[in-house]
Amino acid sequence: MKSFAHKDIIALRDLSKEEIELLISTAETMREINNRPIKKVPTLRGRTVINLFYEASTRTRTSFEIAAKRLSADLVNISPSTSSSTKGETLSDTALNLLAMKPDIIVMRHSASGAHYFLSKRLPTCSVINAGDGTHEHPSQGLLDMLTMKDRFGRLDGLKVAIVGDITHSRVARSNIQGLTKMGSHIFVAGPPTMVPPGVEKLGNVTACSTMKEAIEDADVVMMLRIQQERQGKTLMPSTGEYAKYFGLNPVNLKLAKPDAMVMHPGPINRGVEMSSFVVDGNQAHILKQVENGVAVRMAMLYHVIGGEPE
Numbered sequence: 324m325k326s327f328a329h330k331d332i333i334a335l336r337d338l339s340k341e342e343i344e345l346l347i348s349t350a351e352t353m354r355e356i357n358n359r360p361i362k363k364v365p366t367l368r369g370r371t372v373i374n375l376f377y378e379a380s381t382r383t384r385t386s387f388e389i390a391a392k393r394l395s396a397d398l399v400n401i402s403p404s405t406s407s408s409t410k411g412e413t414l415s416d417t418a419l420n421l422l423a424m425k426p427d428i429i430v431m432r433h434s435a436s437g438a439h440y441f442l443s444k445r446l447p448t449c450s451v452i453n454a455g456d457g458t459h460e461h462p463s464q465g466l467l468d469m470l471t472m473k474d475r476f477g478r479l480d481g482l483k484v485a486i487v488g489d490i491t492h493s494r495v496a497r498s499n500i501q502g503l504t505k506m507g508s509h510i511f512v513a514g515p516p517t518m519v520p521p522g523v524e525k526l527g528n529v530t531a532c533s534t535m536k537e538a539i540e541d542a543d544v545v546m547m548l549r550i551q552q553e554r555q556g557k558t559l560m561p562s563t564g565e566y567a568k569y570f571g572l573n574p575v576n577l578k579l580a581k582p583d584a585m586v587m588h589p590g591p592i593n594r595g596v597e598m599s600s601f602v603v604d605g606n607q608a609h610i611l612k613q614v615e616n617g618v619a620v621r622m623a624m625l626y627h628v629i630g631g632e633p634e
C-alpha cells in the first residue's frame with residue numbers, strides 16, 4: 324500500500340508526482356463520505372486540529388473545518404482578531420503555546436510567504452498544513468483544482484491550462500504551476516506586465532504570453548485570478564475597467580478556448596472585473612465544483628499528514 328512520507332504539507336513544490344496522485348486519489352475516495360446522509364467517519368477520532376487563520380478566508384477555512392469534522396477530529400478555530408497576535412505575541416510564541424496543548428495538526432493561513440517552514444521547525448510533533456502563505460503557495464487549492472480538472476477530462480497530462488490575472492501575487496497560480504507541471508500539463512500565463520513576474524517560465528512547464536488571447540486560445544482550462552490588491556504595494560493597473568477590457572473573461576473571448584473548455588476561479592470573484600457574470604453563471608464554469616471538491620481534498624490532506632493509509 325502506498326503511504327505518504329511527509330509530516331506537513333506546505334507546498335506542492337515539495338511533493339512528488341506520486342504523492343500528488345495519492346492525495347488526489349484519496350480525495351476521490353473521501354468524496355463518497357460527503358454524499359452520504361450521515362457525513363461522518365471515525366478516522367480522526369481523538370485527534371485535535373487547530374485552524375489558525377491570520378488572513379481572511381471563507382472557503383478554505385470552512386472547508387478545512389468541515390473536512391476535519393467529517394473525519395471526527397476535534398477542531399478549534401483561531402482568527403487574528405481573537406488571537407494574542409493583536410497583543411504583540413510572535414508567531415513562534417503562539418506556536419509553542421499551542422503545541423503545549425498537544426494538537427495533532429495546525430492548519431495555518433499567514434500573510435508571510437514561508438511562515439509554515441518556520442512553524443514546522445518549531446513544531447516537531449505536530450503536522451502543519453499550509454492554507455495559503457503570502458504569495459508563495461496554496462497547496463489545498465492546487466490539489467482541488469487538479470481534482471476538478473481530472474473529473475472533467477479524466478487526465479491532467481497534456482492539458483493546456485491558461486492562468487490569467489495577477490500571477491505575481493497569486494499563491495494559487497504558484498501551486499497550480501508546481502502541481503500541474505508535475506502532472507504533465509502545459510501552463511500559459513497572461514496578465515498586465517506589472518502582474519506577471521519575470522522568469523515565471525522557470526517555475527515549471529510555463530509559457531508567458533503577452534496577450535490574454537494567446538493564453539486562452541485552444542485552452543482546455545481557463546483559470547481566472549482575482550487581483551490581489553491587498554498584496555500590491557501600489558496600484559498596478561490604470562483602472563478596473565481597463566483591466567476587464569484586456570484581461571477579463573467574457574462570453575466573446577471565451578470562444579477562443581476549446582468549445583468544451585472549463586472555466587475555473589478560486590474565489591472570491593470580483594464579478595465584472597476578472598470575469599463577467601455571464602461566464603461565472605454559465606455552463607462552462609466549474610467554480611462551485613471546485614468548492615465541493617475542496618472538502619474531499621482537505622479530508623485527504625488531514626488524513627495523510629498523520630500517517631493514514633488508504634482504506
Ligand code: NCD
Nearest residue numbers: 382383455461549589590591
Ligand atoms: C485564494 C487565496 O486566498 O489565495 N482564495 C482561496 O483560498 N479560495 C485566492 C484569492 O484570494 O484571490
